[in-house]
Amino acid sequence: MKKIILLTAFMLGNFALTVAQNSVSGSITDDSGEPLVGVNIVEKGTTNGTTTDFDGNYQISVMDNATLVFSYIGYDTMEEIVSGKSVINVTLSGGMMLDEVQLVGSRSPKRTSTDTAVPVDVIDIAEVSTQTGRVEVNELLQYAAPSFNANKQSGSDGADHIDPATLRGLGPDQTLVLINGKRRHQSSLINIFGTRGRGNTGTDLNAIPSSSIKRIEILRDGAAAQYGSDAIAGVINIVLKNQTDKVSGFINYGAYNTNAKGDFPSGTPNTDGNRLDTEKDGNAIGSDKSFDGGSLKAGVNFGAAIGNDGGFVNVTTEYISKNKTLRPGFDFRRGFGEAAIDGFNLMLNASVPLSDNSELYAFGGRNYRDTDAYAFTRNGGNRVIPSIYPNGFTPRITSNIIDNSFSAGFRTELDNGWKLDISNTYGKNNFHYFIKGTLNASLEDVSPTDFDAGGHSLTQNTVNLDFSKYYEDVLEGMNLAFGAEYRTENFIIFAGEEGSWGTYDVNGLLITDPANQTQPIDPDSGDPRPGGSQGFPGYSPKNEVDRSRSNLSLYADGEFDLTETFLLSAAARFENFSDFGSTLNGKLAARLKASDNVNIRGSVSTGFRAPSLAQKYYNLQFTNFVGGAALESLLSPNNSPVTASFGIDQLTEEKALNAGLGFTATFGDFTATVDGYYIKVDDRIVLTGNFDAPQIPNVEAAQFFVNGVDTKTTGLDIVLAWKKSFDDNRLSATFTGNINDMKIDKVNNGSLDEQTFFGERDKGFLLASAPKSKFTLNMNYSRDKFDAGLAFTHFSKVELLDYQMYESATDYASFEDQINQATDTYDARLVTDLVFGYQLCDGLKLNVGANNLFNVYPDQQDDWVEGGGYWDSVQMGFGGAYYYAKIGFTF
DSSP states (O other): OHHHHHHHHHHHHHHHTTSOEEEEEEEEEOTTSOBOSSOEEEETTSSOEEEOOTTSEEEEEEETTOEEEEEOTTBOOEEEEOTTOSBOOEEOOBOOOSOOBOOSSOOOTTOBTTTSSSOEEEEOHHHHHHTOOOOSHHHHHHTTSTTEEEOOOSSOGGGGTSOOEEETTOOGGGEEEEETTEEOOOOSOOOOSSOTTTTOOOOOGGGSOGGGEEEEEEEOSOOHHHHOTTOSSEEEEEEEOOOOSEEEEEEEEEEEEOOOOSOOOTTOTTSTTOEEOTTSSSSOEEOOOSEEEEEEEEEEEEEEEETTTTEEEEEEEEEEEEOOOOOOBOGGGTTOSOOEEEEEEEEEEEEEESSSSEEEEEEEEEEEEEEEEEOOOBOSGGGOOTTTOTTOBOOEEEEEEEEEEEEEEEEEEOTTSOEEEEEEEEEEEEEEEEEESOOOGGGGGGOOSEEEEEEEEEEEEEEEEEEEEEETTSTTOEEEEEEEEEEEEEEEEEOOOHHHHOOBOTTSOBOSOTTTSOOOBOTTTOOBOOOSOTTSOOOOGGGOEEEEEEEEEEEEEEEEEOSSSEEEEEEEEEEEETTTEEEEEEEEEEEEEOSSSEEEEEEEEEEEEOOOHHHHHOOEEEEEEETTEEEEEEEOOTTSHHHHHTTOOOOOOEEEEEEEEEEEEEETTEEEEEEEEEEEEEEEEEEOOOEEOTTSTTEEEEEOEEEEEEEEEEEEEEEEEEEEEETTEEEEEEEEEEEEEEEEEEEOOTTSOHHHHHOHHHHHHHHHTSOSEEEEEEEEEEETTEEEEEEEEEEOOEEEEOGGGGSOGGGSSSHHHHHHHHEEEEOOEEEEEEEEEEEEETTEEEEEEEESTTOOOOOOOOTTSTTSBSSOOOTTOSSOOEEEEEEEEEO
């Protein structure tokens, strides 16, 4: 059969040579009139073909009697007979699946996601968000992208308010985030206490309103040589909506089932009869509830044309109000659960054409969030003042998070065909702590119950100058690009009010002379009353930081279609940082068209990630006064004498080697991508354990950021997609999977004790950020006004080491026995999501559904767990079933 096909193709090709040539051009749009970029146009029966450019235009020379095939994965394929026509305009119907145009990973306008030399996921956020009740971008990606993982935290201070997210199991700060191809600033928060990605910063994806997003492109490949620092694991590019003359939006409400699965002793906090009252401070008991965590989210997106030449302005607003969830915990952690959120988002995207080849563009927004999470409970002793809280109290760590960003630029095509793009992007994240339902015990009866605890901010400004040109007539096509980037960053820690960090004497005066001032004593225990706001001590003037740095980078890359079947791309990037020096990285990638339906692709690259300013300068300084002597516990900044005294070097860049090999296949309505990867990272920046520091005056313990470990990660990403329409029925199925294996090659502890420097428990947290596997199957059906979606997500087993690792080794038969008893094992789980939708009328649709339909929970653990509940923060979460209803509207 294969020989017959080849012979037929050969005969048709020779016959076509006898027919006259004809030049055909035109434009291709979707149902809404938007141009489609990267549509494949092939002369039927031959390998002659082209793709549309950024404006949806194409031109091709074909035989006069040819038939043109217009194909775009996720859209209905069309055929048009040329029959002497010189202009053929086409409108494709359907939606988007894998083969959407993408900007990330390739600077060529001739690439689609199954046509690149590296793996790129393209996620239609409108489609994904319609099929789920999840209300944040991190949650949407968790169930849509194969190797993306994000965890809800509890009892982790700032990380309760900004979720750490990872790609391919690497750190939250090893994935670069772009918006419309421009670098997004990171959060000022650095993850420290009881959380995944501890010692890392990251980008707050939840600060971007989901209803402003047209699509998300995820480059799952090392890209530091193309895009710079933070791109070791890959790049997430968020493309904003540009639609006009339409208003769309939604209102979504849902709540969690409080019936937690487990065998809990009678009287367990947050079970029937012993549920913390979230409306009152202290440890007041509230009424029983069947549902909690009620979440209301509403969004509106609207656009308007500017002029008649394609200009537009598109604006999105979103509001979210989510209540706390509470799940079974222990007396010392009555507030175990997810944080409450009240927030408002505004995002704008605009473009104004200046001529046929030039435009001004701008985008940006503001995100405000007021968050509220519980700290650990204070039940009695020297930290509780009975006249204020007779039954003890559970402090609340609240925050105001403000994220501002704005980017503006000019884009043009010069007379010689080179495209120029010059832009400036500014972003700032401000994280301000307010501790409520608390007290400063050293102030005793006159203590306030809420404090401004200070906070931190990160400002980033980036100037880009980019040039690119596509050469149709060189080889089978060649794209060249080069450019420069200049970036400045500023990190600030600002102090809170005095009562949030200070310790006071019996006269209510701040202790500045501990030898001559008397600290209040608890009459029952005889212990001194500690200072600072309980739950989270404020930043003091000693902690204040105001540090900046600059970075200059130069890059060049090229993509060369050496033949119709073989693509080679290369990239190089030089970067110079004002605070640690220079680095040079490169990348090679290739794609071979093994057949009309199968591509084989691979890449190898070097990469780096610069230490963040927060990692270099963040510090905490807790003060305890014992017997009139001040004893300090330090998280010491990297540039301090304390850090140097331990023989710990100044932070330098993380160094990476990435390699990938995979294939893509397209057979009619079925598309597959399978990509293996290898990532070696040396000198990963981590947070050490606590070292005894008797040699440092007035310091009990010290902790540091260090280039502490070397890791190797191997894995496999799988994306299989199928879409079919027959009669009035439409079916689709997408399977995404990730298999991941991270190993810690080396701990760079030098002469320091390894178990203190980065012990087994720290290793467990690092490895848990790289789960062994995640598999998701999404199935959708629609007919007329009705549609339904069913999804299954399988999370792999996770093992963590609990607080027993801090117990004396003499309590165990051996060190191996201690590790065994400290290991918390969370077996694999399958989570099921179900949604039904109905088009009530034109422009109005109702969805009802359930996430985690069967109320599946992780395996129950004991009271040694990090967060103080019966579960650690693992990938599947600990919230249980979530039921929701959603109204979507368009007019």
